[in-house]
Each structure stands twice: as C-alpha cells, then as structure tokens.
Amino acid sequence: MITLIEKVTLLQQILIARATHKHAENDIDEFLKLRSELISQQSLKKIIPSILKTSRTLDQFWEQIKQKFEHYSERRNYIYSEFHPLLEYLENDTNAPSDQIVTNVIGRLDSGYIHIAWQKALERRTVDPEGAITIARTLLESTCKHILDEASVEYGNAPDLNHLYRLTAKQLNLSPSQHTQPIFKQILGGCTSVIEGLGALRNKISDAHGQGKLNVKPSSRHAELAVNLAGTMAVFLFSTWELRNEPDVES
Template sequence: MDQVEKLELSQNILLARATHKHQESDDKQYQQLRNDMLNSTSQKFLPSMVKTSRNLDQFWQFIKSKSDNYSDRRTFIYTEFQPSFDFFEKSNVAPLDNVIKDTILKLDSTYIQTTWDKALERRLDDPQGAITLARTLIESTCKHILDELEIDYGNSPDINQLYRLVSKELNLSPSQHTEQVFKQILGGCSSIVEGLGALRNKVGDAHGQGKVNVKPSSRHAELAVNLAGTMAVFLFTTWGFKKKSLEKITQR
C-alpha cells in the first residue's frame, strides 16, 4: 500500500467516525495507518488532525467541536486532507524508493538514513540539493563499508578514489573479471559513480557558479537520486555477502 492509498483509507475512516458510520475495527486500522505515515519521510505533510489524534476517540473530541453538521464535517476533512493528497500524488514515490530505504534502515548509520530521506524529499522542490545529496549518499556508503573493513582512505579522498577502493575489496572492479558482460556492467557502475560526482560539481549546490548558471530540473534530480540509491543497495548487498563469508572463515 503506497502513501496515497494509506492517506485515502485514513480519510475514509475519519469520515466514517465523524458521521457515526465507523466500525470497531476502524480504530486499530487507523492507528496502524497513522503510525506508518508518521514514520515515513514525508510525515510533515500529513494533516495536523492526523498528527494530533492518536486514535478515533481523540479525533471524535476534535471533530465534534468543529461542527454538529455532518456535511460541514465532511467538507472540513476533505479540505484538510487535500494538501496532503496534492503532495503525495505529486511526489509519486516509486517502489524503488522503499526497496532502497529498507536496505538503508538495516544499517547502523543514522547519517546515511537521513541523507537518503533528504534526497527523496528534495527531488521535486530542490533539484540542486537532491543531486548533492545523491553524491553524498555514494560517498557515505563507500566510507561506511571501508570503515567496517578497517581500510584507511585518507582525510579527503574524492568519490572516485573511494569507489575504486571499495570495488577492489568487493571484487567489483572490471579488471577482476574475465567475462565481457560482467566487465561491461561493472564498468557501467564505475561510470555512474563518476557521473554523479561530476554532476554534483557542475549543477549541485555544493559549489558556486559563474555568470552562466546551469540549473537541473526535477527529472535530473530524480535520475541522480535513483542511481545513487541503486548503487548504495548494490554495494551494501555485496558487502553483506562478503561479510558473511569472512565470518564463516573466522569460525573455522
């Protein structure tokens, strides 16, 4: 169930409660939906009455003070929910976002989780910031893995250097393979990382620009964030497999 579906179901439950058409099971479902949405990256765009009403009893105390008229209550609820629908439908969060988030949530790194959440939020309204965060996500991913491998990467390595170190340790360097198809795919991964670094330097918000300003659109930001997220999942998944292999060797 995506955010729009959760929002619509929550609205329907509140409409039913406001007009005495609710069922006993609605309260439990509402609380679950509310918790899910509050834990999402876009919880700040939820209607304030959802944020403040922990259950349907609390919502009833709120809505009955607004009006005694069912029609007025329905109008009020629809009006309060509309900005949230506008936001979620505009953002159109893709299934890929959730796949990446699930992987990142497994990490012991609040910084990486926050970076991904911010990148998602800024894709539409702040493309430059989103592109910078996409590059930061890759950089943080590489450093996280190298730290766990206890490999020194110096004080200020660039993103290409970091990726070369990680790819070598995870056997992801094209030169470590003989099959042409793998060399081609892994070479493409290297190009993605290099491209994200170059894109951030060119149009991100980390550097000032000259007289001619190049401004990315939301579609450019979406591409950058999706590529960065996909690469982060690929690297973390590969590291997970290697980590398990290393643990088996040490247990022997």
C-alpha cells in the first residue's frame, strides 16, 4: 500500500515533470486523484503547498508556473521549496512510545468515534494546536460517556467534562473522597485537576469558542501536553473499567 509521503512525493514529481515539459499522459488523472486525497486531509491543511490549493488541474498549474518562472531550474526549486514543509513533517516521526500505548488500549474498544478522536488528536498536535486541544477534550468526554453508558449511568443531555468525570470517577471508585490513604487522595485529586485544567485550557485557547481582540494562540507544545494528558487519562479510565469488569479467577 502506497504511503502518504510516497503520494506527496509523486505529486511533487508530477508537477516538476509538467513544469519542465516531461509529463506523461496519465499524469492528468493521477494529479487529480492525489490532489483530491491530500486536500481532504484537514490535519495537514496549514502545510499543504499553496500551488496545490490554487491549481485544481495540471493546466491551471502550468499557466501559473510558466508566468512565474522562465527557467526550468527556477521552477524546480520553487516546487521543492513549496513541498519542503509538508515532506519534512511527514518524514519526522512525531509519535512517542506513549502514543502507541494509548492507541493499543483504545483499539480494544468498540467505539469508532473514540478511535477517530484519538487519531485526530495525534495528527493535529503539530499542525493545528487549537484543533488538537479541542479534540483532546472531546476524547475525554467520549471516554467518560462510553464507560457511563456501559455502566448504565445516566449523565443528562448536555453535561460538561467535569460533571462527566465526577460521575465516571465515582463509578470506578476513583474519587478522592472514596479513599482514606493520603497518597491515594493526593494522586486522584491530581487526576481531577488534570481534567479541570484540560477543560479550562480548551475554553481559553482552543478553536472551540470565539476569541476577543487579545486572544491567546496555543503552540504545538501546549497541544502536545493536552493530547498526552488526555490520552494518559483515557488509558487510566479504560484500564480501570476493564479491571473492574474482569471475571473473578478461581484459584
């Protein structure tokens, strides 16, 4: 199966061939197919080459490139520079070992929506920090609802994340008030603070709400923190739920 980076590289080669009069007849259809697939990748929209956004066909690209540059070498260098950010992003392995741990746990669930939410969160950490923070909270909301649904616990029509987590923590015996040991109360209180912090971060600097004149823009490190925390909490909640539902093993 051809990878995304191979498809992007092929697109670059097709454009260079057209810009230097070396294109083949089947390049027209191949360009249309590959361009359509790449443009549909919302997580990459900020680093997709501008020439792909403005050129819907090879003929449109040709009209632009021949007016912009006279020499082949200039055209090639321009195309290389346009594709460089996207190829550099795709070539860098942005997945940490912890990403795979979360992916494995979520993969055991029968919820396609949660699978998609986690993949979107991973994809957006670098290229769309605001969107990543929004989807990180969505992941936690979906996690809590999934567990509460399986436990047949009602949570209302439009609960906020904090309410969902309180219900879930109570169901899983993870509320600080359900424990007497200071260390467990401290750790579980920290989990509650993480949930509250992610909700507040999403409301403050994500793309979920409109911003005023002095708005704050999150960076990729903010998004990475939010996604990693959300993934870690999702694993903790799902693992606890699975453990509580394991049948007793007779010795």
